[in-house]
Amino acid sequence: MFIADIKKDFYDVVANQRVALLVAADIDALCACKILQALFHCDQIQYTLVPVTGWQDLSTAFLEHKEQFRYFVLINCGANVDLLEMLQPDSDSIFFICDTHRPVDVVNVYNDTQIKLLIKEDDDLGVPTYDDIFRDEDEEEGEDSGNESDEGSEPSGKRRRFDEGAIERRIERQRAKRQWEARRREILFDYEQYEYHGTSAAMMFFELAWVLTKDTKDMLWWAIIGLTDQWVHDKIPHMKYVSDIATVQRHVSRHNHRNEDEENSLSIDCMRISFEYDLRLALYHHWSLYESICNSYYTACSFKLWTLKGQKKLQEFLADMGLPLRQVKQKFKSMDITIKENLRDVIEESSNKYGMKDIRIQTFGVHFGFKNSFLASDMVHAAAALLESTERDENDPTDNFIKALDALSRSHLDRLLSGIDLAKKKLIAIQQTVASCICTNIILSQGPFLYCYLMEGTPDVKLFSKPLALTLLCKYLLTAFIHSTRNKRCKLLPLIMAAPKDVEKGTVIVVGIPPESETSDKKNFFGRAFEKAAESTSSRTLHDHFDTSIIELKSEDRSKFLDALITLLS
Amino acid sequence: MKRNDGCDGLTGISSWFQEDGLRQVLQEMEALYEQNQADVSEAKAAGRADLIPSIKLRHCCLLRNQRCVVAYLYDRLLRIRALRWEYGSVLPANVRFHMSAEEVQWFGLYKKSLASFMRSIGGQEGLDVTQDMKPPKSLYIQVRCLKDHGEFEIDDGTVILLKKNSQHFLPRWKCEQLIRQGVLEHVMS
Numbered sequence: 001m002f003i004a005d006i007k008k009d010f011y012d013v014v015a016n017q018r019v020a021l022l023v024a025a026d027i028d029a030l031c032a033c034k035i036l037q038a039l040f041h042c043d044q045i046q047y048t049l050v051p052v053t054g055w056q057d058l059s060t061a062f063l064e065h066k067e068q069f070r071y072f073v074l075i076n077c078g079a080n081v082d083l084l085e086m087l088q089p090d091s092d093s094i095f096f097i098c099d100t101h102r103p104v105d106v107v108n109v110y111n112d113t114q115i116k117l118l119i120k121e122d123d124d125l126g127v128p129t130y131d132d133i134f135r136d137e138d139e140e141e142g143e144d145s146g147n148e149s150d151e152g153s154e155p156s157g158k159r160r161r162f163d164e165g166a167i168e169r170r171i172e173r174q175r176a177k178r179q180w181e182a183r184r185r186e187i188l189f190d191y192e193q194y195e196y197h198g199t200s201a202a203m204m205f206f207e208l209a210w211v212l213t214k215d216t217k218d219m220l221w222w223a224i225i226g227l228t229d230q231w232v233h234d235k236i237p238h239m240k241y242v243s244d245i246a247t248v249q250r251h252v253s254r255h256n257h258r259n260e261d262e263e264n265s266l267s268i269d270c271m272r273i274s275f276e277y278d279l280r281l282a283l284y285h286h287w288s289l290y291e292s293i294c295n296s297y298y299t300a301c302s303f304k305l306w307t308l309k310g311q312k313k314l315q316e317f318l319a320d321m322g323l324p325l326r327q328v329k330q331k332f333k334s335m336d337i338t339i340k341e342n343l344r345d346v347i348e349e350s351s352n353k354y355g356m357k358d359i360r361i362q363t364f365g366v367h368f369g370f371k372n373s374f375l376a377s378d379m380v381h382a383a384a385a386l387l388e389s390t391e392r393d394e395n396d397p398t399d400n401f402i403k404a405l406d407a408l409s410r411s412h413l414d415r416l417l418s419g420i421d422l423a424k425k426k427l428i429a430i431q432q433t434v435a436s437c438i439c440t441n442i443i444l445s446q447g448p449f450l451y452c453y454l455m456e457g458t459p460d461v462k463l464f465s466k467p468l469a470l471t472l473l474c475k476y477l478l479t480a481f482i483h484s485t486r487n488k489r490c491k492l493l494p495l496i497m498a499a500p501k502d503v504e505k506g507t508v509i510v511v512g513i514p515p516e517s518e519t520s521d522k523k524n525f526f527g528r529a530f531e532k533a534a535e536s537t538s539s540r541t542l543h544d545h546f547d548t549s550i551i552e553l554k555s556e557d558r559s560k561f562l563d564a565l566i567t568l569l570s
Numbered sequence: 571m572k573r574n575d576g577c578d579g580l581t582g583i584s585s586w587f588q589e590d591g592l593r594q595v596l597q598e599m600e601a602l603y604e605q606n607q608a609d610v611s612e613a614k615a616a617g618r619a620d621l622i623p624s625i626k627l628r629h630c631c632l633l634r635n636q637r638c639v640v641a642y643l644y645d646r647l648l649r650i651r652a653l654r655w656e657y658g659s660v661l662p663a664n665v666r667f668h669m670s671a672e673e674v675q676w677f678g679l680y681k682k683s684l685a686s687f688m689r690s691i692g693g694q695e696g697l698d699v700t701q702d703m704k705p706p707k708s709l710y711i712q713v714r715c716l717k718d719h720g721e722f723e724i725d726d727g728t729v730i731l732l733k734k735n736s737q738h739f740l741p742r743w744k745c746e747q748l749i750r751q752g753v754l755e756h757v758m759s
Contacts, residue, residue, distance in 0.1 A: 018728060037712070040739060044710050048730060049737035068729050398735035402714065411758065 001112050002121045003096075006208050010096055010118060011039075013071070019047045020069040022061055022077065024546055025397065026233075026468065027383050029076035030405055031202035031226035032098060035209060035219045036073070042214055051401040052077060054544035055086070062087050069093075076100055076201050077546045082107045083115060098204050100197045100235070101546060106133055106188070118204055125198075128187045135180065194523035195548055197235040202226025203244065210251070217255050217271045221376075222408065224248055224273070224364045225383070228376035233384075233468060234475050234513070237521050245362050249275055252364065271368045271410065276375065279344055280361045282427055283378050286420050289335070289343075290318075290328045295427040297434075297476040301483045302356045306435035313354070321350045368410060382419030383407050385426050388466035429460035430473050434480050443481050445490050448569035449512070451562065452477065454499040464499040465509055467550045473497070474513045482516055492517070496526070496565070501552055507542075508558060512549045524549045533564035587646070587670035592639060599635050602628045650677050654684065655700055656750050701743055711742045713754040722748070 003009040019040070023033045033049065040047050048065065052058045058077055065072075072095050074083075079099035084107065089095075097108065098118035102125065108115045109127050119125075206223035209215040227244050230236045236244075252273050266272075281299065284292035293299045293314065303317070304310035318328055323346075327335055344360065351359040367373045387404040407415040433454070437443060443452045454461055464470045478495045485491065494515045501509040512526030527548025534541040539557035553561060606628045613621045650673055653661060659681055666674065689696035719732035724744050732738075732748075737757065748754040 037737075037739075041710075041712065044708075045739070046710065046741075047739045050733070051735065064731050064733070068731065396735065402735050402737075 001109065001115065002117050002119060006118060006204075007211050009116065011208060011212065013094075014045060014073075014096075015043060017045070017071050018069060019045060019071045019073055020061075020065045021047055021049045022052050022058060022072060022074050023049065023401075024076035025051060025053045025387060025401055026076060027229035027380055027387070027404070028100060028200050028202055028226040030383065030387075030401075030408060031222040031229070032075050032200075032205045034222050034405065034408055035202060035205040036075075038216070038219055039205070039209055039212070039214060051398050053397050054546065055081070056544055059087060062089070066090070066093060071096070073097075074099065079104045079108060079117065079119070080195070080546075080548070081105055084111065089114065098201045100199065100201055100230070102196050102198050103127075103191055103194075106191070110134065120199060120204075126191065128191055132187050133184055193528055194525050195527045196521065196523045197230060199240075199244065200226040200230050203248070206251070215251070217273060218410070220248075220251055220255060221271070221273055221364075221366055223251075224376045225379050225408065228363060229380045229384075232377055232380045233471060235522060237519075242362065248364070269369050271366060273364055273366050276363055276365045277344070277360050278363055278365070278375060279347060280359055282381060283420060283424060285332050285373065285375065286378060287424060288329050288331055289323075290325075291424075292332075295424075295431045297431075297479055298359070299351075299356065300431055300434075301476070301479045302351075302354065304480075304483055305431075306438050306480070306484075317350060317354055320353070321346050372413065374416075378420065378423075379408070379416070381423035381427070382416055384468050384472075385422035386415070386419040388463075388469050389422055390462045390466070391422070426463060426469060429463050430469075430476055433458065433460065433464070433473060434477050437477055438480055438484050443477070443495075445487075445493065446562065447566050448493070449565070450478070450481065450490065450493050450495045452495065452497045453508075453558075454497070456500050456503065461500060465501040467509065467511065467545055467547070470497060470499055470509060470511050471513065471550070474511050475516075478513065478516050494526070498553070498558065500555070506555045507552050508555050510551050510553050510561075529565060529568055533561055533568055536568075537561055537564045539564075586668050587673065588642075589670065592642075595635055595639055599632055602632050602635075606632075646673065647676060651680055653677075654681060655703075658700070658747065659685075701746065703746075706742055709742060710739055711745060712737060712739050712757045713745050713749065714738075714757045715753065716755050717753060719748070719753045 021033060021036065023029050037047070037049070039045075048069070050061045050065070052061050058074075062072070066089060070092055072093065074095060074097045076099050078095065078097045080101040080103065082105050083095060083097070091114070094114055094116065096116050096118055104117065104119065104125065104127065106128065108117060110130055110133075200223070202223045203226060206215060206219055209219050227241070227248060231241045252275060255273065280296065281289070281292040282296045284296075294305055299305075303313050305314060315325075318325065323339060327339055332340075348360055351357075363376050365373060365375045383404045386407050387400050389400055389403075403415060404419070406412040407419045436458070437452060437454075443450050445451075454464060464473055474495055474497045477497070481495070482491045492515050494513060496510060496512045498508045498510045501507045510530070512524065512530070514520060514522060514524045514526075530541070530549065530551050531543065533539075534543075534551075534553075537557065537560045539561045540554040541557075541561075542552040544552065606625055609621045609625050609628075612618060613625065650669065653665060654677070657665070661677070669677070688699055691697050691699075714737045715732045715734055718734050721729045722732050722744075723729050724740060730738060730740070732753065738754075745754055745756075749756055
């Protein structure tokens with residue numbers, strides 16, 4: 001059931017208890033977790049934090065901890081399946097689920113005792129009404145069985161008439177029941193067909209902190225990072241991002257109120273969050289402007305930097321703005337101050353000429369100390385790179401989780417900086433892979449969708465065995481493809497990408513993303529499609545990830561799985 | 571010359587009590603002493619002044635060996651004393667394995683003396699000074715588990731599963747032992 005008052009129904013309930021936090025492996029969940037941890041520290045609520053990377057992990061963690069804990073808080077996992085059936089908990093375990101995955105499973109919505117959803121009810125949910133899906137079967141059966149027992153005996157005249165009436169009623173009831181069931185199936189199919197994401201979990205917990213008046217700038221910053229993560233990884237449509245930014249902006253101005261005074265200005269070491277209408281160039285403050293332009297998907301795809309013509313256009317663009325190459329290729333922090341002053345406006349003006357209308361995006365930045373200033377998207381890229389780093393061979397995913405969690409706090413700047421370095425490498429790798437894919441034309445149109453397979457020998461292919469990195473690559477590849485192809489029909493197709501996941505076991509990871517469009521609502525139907533295709537071909541798949549559009553598949557079953565998908569979707 | 575300060579490692583006893591090494595050194599010292607004795611009596615009797623430098627040299631060697639041996643023994647004792655503060659009154663078996671019988675006895679005596687001291691201060695029940703080595707800032711601390719430690723029971727009877735890379739928020743006094751042992755790590759955010 002949905003929680004109405006988050007303070008009374010969630011926080012006060014767990015206030016004197018011990019809680020188990022099961023947190024999924026994405027940046028929004030990490031930020032939400034940090035906010036909740038900070039709140040728990042304030043009120044000395046004992047907890048245990050366990051990172052989980054998939055459904056199996058979740059079940060294992062639950063089994064291990066179910067003896068010791070009664071209250072479980074699930075962050076960014078658990079809303080979109082029937083949790084009680086999956087975990088089989090005892091009747092006194094209570095689950096608080098704060099998850100951005102939609103649609104929320106109907107059983108979770110209508111369970112009143114064990115499942116409490118920390119989700120706003122008006123959040124574009126469209127849950128079917130109770131009567132449409134559930135029905136009290138008991139009365140029906142009583143009447144039916146009563147009638148059936150009459151059937152056996154020899155009917156006399158009167159009873160025959162009575163029975164005919166009864167039989168007719170029964171047939172009528174059965175027909176109504178079948179109709180109701182067909183309608184129910186249809187409603188559920190429509191409801192569960194598309195997968196999408198709701199409001200960020202970090203923002204949800206920030207609101208809890210605000211209601212408790214225990215919110216701090218750190219928590220606000222984490223909420224901002226959680227929201228930006230949803231935007232960077234393309235989980236929410238642009239309109240929702242803008243409206244969420246407006247919500248956050250109110251909190252930011254509330255927190256910045258104290259800085260207005262000239263006389264009592266705060267020390268430079270204090271944390272300041274500011275609204276920035278900044279450029280959509282990834283990591284450009286920590287890189288050189290040139291590198292950032294080459295490796296951000298927006299600019300790289302608009303210029304088509306994998307072609308010679310594109311490179312020339314970029315040079316023209318820089319010349320048009322009057323930026324000398326030497327300045328542009330050196331570290332941003334050492335760039336000439338006179339150039340940096342009006343950089344954003346100058347770039348916006350020039351990019352309008354080159355067809356990039358949205359080079360600027362509303363976001364937030366943080367400053368603490370003289371040297372440290374970061375944009376929210378920088379932190380998202382850094383944390384995501386740390387979370388999925390493949391630097392050392394046997395990287396325990398929980399190790400990476402801890403590293404990424406550390407990088408988000410201000411006292412571990414060295415982690416954050418190493419994360420930024422990893423993110424740079426990741427972006428370069430993505431750009432190079434995109435360039436090679438487009439140039440070698442390995443994106444094939446399979447009819448209802450586009451398909452691309454990364455061969456095993458591709459450089460940096462290990463990087464793309466992780467879901468977040470592969471999703472980012474997918475998105476960039478699709479944008480690049482749309483810019484480079486002439487086929488009008490192909491521009492409206494979704495993209496499925498497969499990359500080798502584990503060479504020894506012979507599995508590939510398959511990701512599907514919805515088609516790219518201006519007003520896309522980011523609703524993804526590949527979850528259900530993958531399930532059905534796997535069933536129909538009995539391919540060996542593992543639907544372990546919390547996003548149903550990301551699965552693991554045995555390499556040998558790849559072609560028949562694809563064929564099934566093609567037939568399913570055409 | 572053998573160096574006997576072979577106790578490597580930062581804390582604790584990581585190598586066995588070098589009985590053989592010590593015995594060799596003592597034998598060497600005895601041999602040197604014998605030679606010195608012989609030379610001294612010869613020097614006195616036959617008036618050979620040229621033996622004096624060699625006597626002096628051997629004497630220096632003897633003194634040095636003595637210093638080394640004493641330093642070794644003393645260093646081990648200091649480490650054993652630190653073990654009481656780190657591990658508590660019961661030493662794990664693998665540490666006790668490395669100690670000689672005399673060292674174990676010394677440890678017992680030290681424990682007794684520390685316990686009587688603790689009983690004497692702090693009023694009726696005494697004060698456990700081995701807790702709270704650093705001034706505590708809060709009742710509960712956030713700890714991260716560095717290795718799989720299995721189940722861990724805290725005061726109110728609840729059991730916590732310490733799995734690698736899980737984080738917990740627990741009462742400080744229960745965690746201190748495990749932090750010192752390196753199973754948990756205090757996380758400051």
